[in-house]
Amino acid sequence: MAIDKTLYDRLGGKKTFIHVHKIFYDKVYAHPWLKKYFSDKPQEILENQQSDFMMQLMGGPKTYSGKTPKxxxxxxxxxxxxxxxxxxxxxxxxxxxxxxxxxxxxxLAADRALKQALVKTSEDKCVRAYPNQLILNFTK
Ligand code: HEM
Incomplete structure (x- = not known):
């Protein structure tokens, strides 16, 4: 029964994630506010990391090797x-x-599940991985 399949399968597998994340990061990297967070990050790397992470989250292959989102x-x-x-x-x-x-x-619900771990409203809620790491805090 279709309902037994993972969300990853029901979405059509890896090619769907590659397709969606290309469209998505084209928008992110063109957006006047969001793009500021990604200024020194190659788009293709973000697309691949996001695909690997979301595929795994939705029951697909376990290929994500990056950091936890938090x-x-x-x-x-x-x-x-x-x-x-x-x-x-x-x-x-x-x-x-x-x-x-x-x-x-x-x-969107799977993506939203990460919201609580990521939203921080001020710099004093941020953490540096090393002493001189820049805190990213951009306004519109
Ligand atoms: C407005 C919200 C968000 C912003 C501004 C943002 C920004 C960023 C930036 C700048 C990076 C590159 C970090 C680095 O290489 O040092 C990154 C990495 C990443 N983001 Fe986000 N992100 C957001 C939301 C999300 C959400 C909701 C998810 C998951 C559903 C997510 C998943 C990831 C993943 C998997 C990476 C790669 C992590 C790694 O391997 O280091 N992000 N994000």
Missing amino acids: FAHQHMVITDELFELRSQLLSESIKKAGINDNLREEW
């Missing part, structure tokens, strides 16, 4: 507004890739 974002101020903006771009990207609304909602 650790990877611990030096970034990510406000509720910024998180919601990113969710909006992700939603548009999933739609543009031709995925139906039910699957889109499931994808």
